[in-house]
Amino acid sequence: MSIIGFIIVGLIAGFLARAIVPGDDSMGIIATIVLGMVGSFVGGFLGNLIFDQGMDISAAGIVGSIIGAIIVLIAYNAISGRKKIA
Numbered sequence: 001m002s003i004i005g006f007i008i009v010g011l012i013a014g015f016l017a018r019a020i021v022p023g024d025d026s027m028g029i030i031a032t033i034v035l036g037m038v039g040s041f042v043g044g045f046l047g048n049l050i051f052d053q054g055m056d057i058s059a060a061g062i063v064g065s066i067i068g069a070i071i072v073l074i075a076y077n078a079i080s081g082r083k084k085i086a
Contacts, residue, residue, distance in 0.1 A: 006037065006040070006059065007033055007037070009036065009040060009059075009062055009065055010032075010033045010034070010035075010036030010037035010039075010040060010065070011029070011032060011033045011036055012036065012062065012065075012066075013035075013036035013037075013039050013040060013062065013065035013066045013068070013069045014031075014032035014033055014034070014035035014036030014037075014039065014069050015032055015036070016066050016069070017035060017036070017039060017066060017069035017070045017072075017073050018032060018035070018073065020066075020070055021070060021073050021074060021077070023077075025073065025077075035069050035072060035073060036065060036069050038068070038069070038072050039065050039066070039067075039068035039069025039070070039071070039072045039073075040059045040060050040064070040065035040068055040069075041058070041059060041060075041068065042068035042069075042071055042072055043060035043061075043063075043064030043065050043066070043067050043068025043069075043071075044058040044059050044060035044064060044068070045058075045068075046064075046067075046068065046071075047060055047064050
């Protein structure tokens with residue numbers, strides 16, 4: 001996957017994660033792309049663990065990227081104390 005494709009997948013995954021996780025996530029487009037890109041690596045790592053392919057750190061597909069971005073966003077909100085999860 002090219003870097004442009006990775007950025008586009010990161011933007012889509014970050015945007016969807018922000019839409020799915022309740023509350024106001026005030027962040028710009030760059031932070032949304034970074035959220036999606038980090039989520040892609042988290043999703044790839046978890047996918048490798050679940051499907052017993054070792055502990056590789058790799059980019060995931062769009063679904064794995066969205067799931068990873070949701071996990072990263074929830075963890076970020078919990079650590080930073082920005083939002084309380086009920």
